Amino acid sequence: MDWKLENIILGVTDVDRAKEFYTQSLGFHLDVDHQASDDFRVVQVTPVGSGCSVTFGVGLNGAEPGATKGLHLVVEDIEAAYAELEGRGVVSSGIQHFDVATGGMAPGVDPEHRDFMSYVYLNDPDGNSWHVQEAHHKGAEG
Incomplete structure (x- = not known):
């Protein structure tokens, strides 16, 4: 099913x-x-x-304004997605990647474009939060 x-x-x-x-x-x-x-x-x-x-x-049943956090949008090219967001005037965190060496986030795209390692964070006008996440980048080692 x-x-x-x-x-x-x-x-x-x-x-x-x-x-x-x-x-x-x-x-x-x-x-x-x-x-x-x-x-x-x-x-x-x-x-x-x-x-x-x-x-x-x-009149819909659902969350309070701004209460929904961490929704993920998955893209194949985080740099192109960020450029599109920036071109549309969306305020975001900029591109960040998970740095395995430090266990934290670092500026810029993951150097190897590994799946689920690069992000852009943004909020809607009410504070509902979104994570744009890169996966399946062409040429990535994955």
């Missing part, structure tokens, strides 16, 4: 601001923006290439 995670509900304080951030700043695809009443609105967006969507709105 497959168990597929296909939707995550985020708490946000301003639906229009969140919609703009996810569609314009992060480039997610807008799937749904439906408002049945002043007490119910659902916005669903999906990262390009992802099978899992993100939903936020009014």
Whole structure:
């Protein structure tokens, strides 16, 4: 049996601001923006290439605004992803990598582009946090 995670509900304080951030700043695809009443609105967006969507709105059960931490977006090229984020004006940590020698984070991309070693950290306007993580880089030793 497959168990597929296909939707995550985020708490946000301003639906229009969140919609703009996810569609314009992060480039997610807008799937749904439906408002049945002043007490119910659902916005669903999906990262390009992802099978899992993100939903936020009014009258949804879910997390408090800013309470969702550590969501991961996986990319093949962390440098290209960072350049895209920077070009869209997204504030982030910059590229960091896990330094095996020190056991901590160091500036820049992992020199060998090993899977799950390079990151960019960012927050949405409410403080929900995202980790952009590199895996399956072409030419990487993995």
